[in-house]
Amino acid sequence: MKKFLLSLAAGLALTAAASAPALAQSTLDKIKARGNIICGTSEGVPGFSLQDGNGIWQGFDTDVCRALAAAIFNDPKKASYLSLSSKNRLVALQSGEIDVLARTTTWTLGRDIGQGLTFTAVNYYDGQGFIVRKKLNVKDVKDLNGASVCVAQGTTTELNLADYGRTNGIKFETVAFATLDDTVQAYEAGRCDAYTTDLSSLAGTRGRLKDPEEHVLLQQVISKEPLGPWVRKNDPAWFDIVRWTVFALINAEEFGVTQANVEEMAKTSQNPEIRRMLGSEGKFGEALGLSNDWVVRVVKAVGNYGESFDRHFGPNTRNPLPRGANKLWTQGGLQYAPPIR
Numbered sequence: 001m002k003k004f005l006l007s008l009a010a011g012l013a014l015t016a017a018a019s020a021p022a023l024a025q026s027t028l029d030k031i032k033a034r035g036n037i038i039c040g041t042s043e044g045v046p047g048f049s050l051q052d053g054n055g056i057w058q059g060f061d062t063d064v065c066r067a068l069a070a071a072i073f074n075d076p077k078k079a080s081y082l083s084l085s086s087k088n089r090l091v092a093l094q095s096g097e098i099d100v101l102a103r104t105t106t107w108t109l110g111r112d113i114g115q116g117l118t119f120t121a122v123n124y125y126d127g128q129g130f131i132v133r134k135k136l137n138v139k140d141v142k143d144l145n146g147a148s149v150c151v152a153q154g155t156t157t158e159l160n161l162a163d164y165g166r167t168n169g170i171k172f173e174t175v176a177f178a179t180l181d182d183t184v185q186a187y188e189a190g191r192c193d194a195y196t197t198d199l200s201s202l203a204g205t206r207g208r209l210k211d212p213e214e215h216v217l218l219q220q221v222i223s224k225e226p227l228g229p230w231v232r233k234n235d236p237a238w239f240d241i242v243r244w245t246v247f248a249l250i251n252a253e254e255f256g257v258t259q260a261n262v263e264e265m266a267k268t269s270q271n272p273e274i275r276r277m278l279g280s281e282g283k284f285g286e287a288l289g290l291s292n293d294w295v296v297r298v299v300k301a302v303g304n305y306g307e308s309f310d311r312h313f314g315p316n317t318r319n320p321l322p323r324g325a326n327k328l329w330t331q332g333g334l335q336y337a338p339p340i341r
Helices: 002-019 027-034 060-073 089-094 109-114 156-168 180-188 199-208 236-254 262-268 272-277 284-288 294-302 305-313
Strands: 037-041 079-083 117-119 124-126 128-133 148-152 173-177 194-198 215-217 225-227 230-232
Touching (some): 037 089, 089 117, 128 199, 236 284
Antiparallel strands (some): 124 225
């Protein structure tokens, strides 16, 4: 009888194993099998993600994608980009159409808990502002009481505008559009008195208008907009790779590791924190499913956080922005990354 029960139990176990669905393939495994990473990007936001004259995506956000491709393949060119509107960007990530969303998308509670997605790390601290025509002589957001305001659908911008109006007793006529281009074109055509979105985006938009000097950015900031890459939930290994890639860029700047010296520092630095970060000690890369020199690959491909920022927002760019809150914590800013140890 005992032998029979053991045999029956073994048979049931085999049957259960045979009928159980195969474990879902991880995002990293899919990327490796495909041979490239697919990043969700914008429709064109100067400084963050915009196609150049050769159709190649360039920007602060697309640097994150190139950094990930470098970490996985040691080739930043193995990143492809899917242009997404604000309205469909989260759906594209939910459906698996993209591997990571690196597209000026604000971290909020509702998005983090209710849509099967999760935020990884802040790569840009922003806030919502307004652009208006100089001839309207508007000096303050409160001067826009009764004004029409252009906004893009599917953004936190709409809710922030409504909240600010309720809090301050201001009535806005919200005019929403499906795409960023439609929103900007509508503002420029005079369909709205003002246009509101993140300040960083407004600065780039103003530079692209036909007569930038006829438009002014108001000084008020009406919201907190922590921006950074998003991934799907239930894949903690991929979440870790994306999050720690952003952290690695920040840590590299703090330790003075640059695109020019990263290989030399990996060989000669005696600082244990730098040695762990660059894979000279420990096996943190292997723990992530990458090579131990993954940070060397990343910094060699895109530079550190500060180098990427200067390349896309520095004083010699078409979209100059101050570092502000995005300075390192050692310089009075908010950018702070946990240690690699």
